[in-house]
Amino acid sequence: MAVDSAGTGGWHAGEPPDRRARDFAGKRGYFLDHIRARQVTPDDFEQFDLVLAMDRDNLANLQRMCPKKHQSKVRLFLSFASSNDEREVPDPYYGGPQGFEHVLDLVEDACEGLVEHVREQLKHRG
Structure with a gap:
């Protein structure tokens, strides 16, 4: 099983996550220093079983980028949440x-x- 992260835009390609994000994640035992930003590619829709968006804007972007045969793979990440009613991850x-x-x-x-x-x-x- 493979898990990856990518953005719908390439603005920060090659950069590590924001220092604050790394610090707060590290306090919970998640170490993000090895991660580098990259942009979604057409191969992602073929390679992955799910392509998850953090908010509706990115969901719409992914749906536009995604071939019709893979549209069912594109979903909101928080559709899997059970302890809250939010459906979009806010910008922290x-x-x-x-x-x-x-x-x-x-x-x-x-x-x-x-x-x-x-x-x-x-x-x-x-």
Whole structure:
């Protein structure tokens, strides 16, 4: 199983995550120093079973980029969350320290649901 991260734009390609994001993630045991930004490529829609967007704007961008045969792979990341009603991951950069903590809470919740979804999919594949 492969997991990757990419943006719909290439503005920060090659750069590491924001220092604040790395610091807050590190406090929870997630080490992001090895990650470098990259832009979504057409191959991503072929290679990955799911292509997840953090917000509706990026979802729309991904849907425009995605070949018709792979449209079902493109979803909102927080559609897998179970502990909150939010459907978009907010930009943490304008919310101070609480913004980063809130985003991590949302991401952890969605990851739990995503792992369960993957388990179910693997059961059905045999």
